[in-house]
Amino acid sequence: MGCYKIDVFLNQFLNLIFMQFFIDTANLDHIREAAELGILDGVTTNPSLMAKEGISGQDAIMKHYRDICDIVGPGKDVSAEVISTDFKGMVEEGKRLAELHENIVVKVPMIKDGVKAIAHFTDIDIRTNCTLVFSAGQAILAAKAGATYLSPFIGRVDDITWDGISLIKEISEIYIMQGYQTAILAASIRTPLHIVQSAKAGADVVTCPLSAITGLLKHPLTDIGLANFLADHKKANG
Numbered sequence: 001m002g003c004y005k006i007d008v009f010l011n012q013f014l015n016l017i018f019m020q021f022f023i024d025t026a027n028l029d030h031i032r033e034a035a036e037l038g039i040l041d042g043v044t045t046n047p048s049l050m051a052k053e054g055i056s057g058q059d060a061i062m063k064h065y066r067d068i069c070d071i072v073g074p075g076k077d078v079s080a081e082v083i084s085t086d087f088k089g090m091v092e093e094g095k096r097l098a099e100l101h102e103n104i105v106v107k108v109p110m111i112k113d114g115v116k117a118i119a120h121f122t123d124i125d126i127r128t129n130c131t132l133v134f135s136a137g138q139a140i141l142a143a144k145a146g147a148t149y150l151s152p153f154i155g156r157v158d159d160i161t162w163d164g165i166s167l168i169k170e171i172s173e174i175y176i177m178q179g180y181q182t183a184i185l186a187a188s189i190r191t192p193l194h195i196v197q198s199a200k201a202g203a204d205v206v207t208c209p210l211s212a213i214t215g216l217l218k219h220p221l222t223d224i225g226l227a228n229f230l231a232d233h234k235k236a237n238g
């Protein structure tokens with residue numbers, strides 16, 4: 001337990017400095033692969049991602065969240081989304097999720113009762129991720145309510161030919177100017193370029209599919225350079 005607390009403390013300290021990498025999936029193999037890469041800081045899920053993995057029924061959903069928490073280990077936040085859309089339902093569901101595991105962050109949609117629920121969770125020290133955010137105004141409300149994370153969906157903004165990265169920049173400027181403590185979690189990331197642009201725009205966290213994370217590795221000059229090094233070594237050493 002002592003080690004768990006130290007890990008959590010270190011992770012929270014590092015969160016203040018470096019951009020964090022979360023994986024956006026409920027697929028356990030993808031989560032394991034990203035964790036094994038040694039760069040994973042957390043996981044985000046949503047009801048669509050859970051359904052995609054065929055996880056249904058309350059018991060199976062709760063078990064799946066616990067399995068994800070066990071894979072990523074201490075101090076790595078795992079967002080679990082409420083299904084209720086009324087204040088009372090969100091609070092009951094959120095408390096059940098938060099009790100599941102220390103890693104759980106309750107994901108709440110940016111609606112009127114959602115803001116009310118986030119403010120309530122802030123008062124009782126339950127961490128939250130405000131999801132489905134598409135404007136700076138929504139970002140201000142969520143920060144005022146004390147959300148731990150704010151999830152602007154940059155890919156979905158791009159999908160309607162607006163500029164998702166500009167939204168991250170705008171929110172980042174406001175949060176710095178106002179001193180809001182809510183972390184900007186750039187969500188709905190589709191490509192490695194989104195990750196690089198989010199880092200430049202001031203995101204505190206990126207949550208991405210495994211393909212976008214591994215896509216960061218790729219460069220043809222790396223592959224050519226490595227092939228040449230190995231060929232030269234073979235020539236010289238037989």
Ligand code: E4P
Pocket residue numbers: 024044045046131151153155156187188189207
């Ligand atoms: C994560 O928190 C979001 O639910 C997710 O990134 C949405 O991504 P999508 O727009 O690719 O569905």
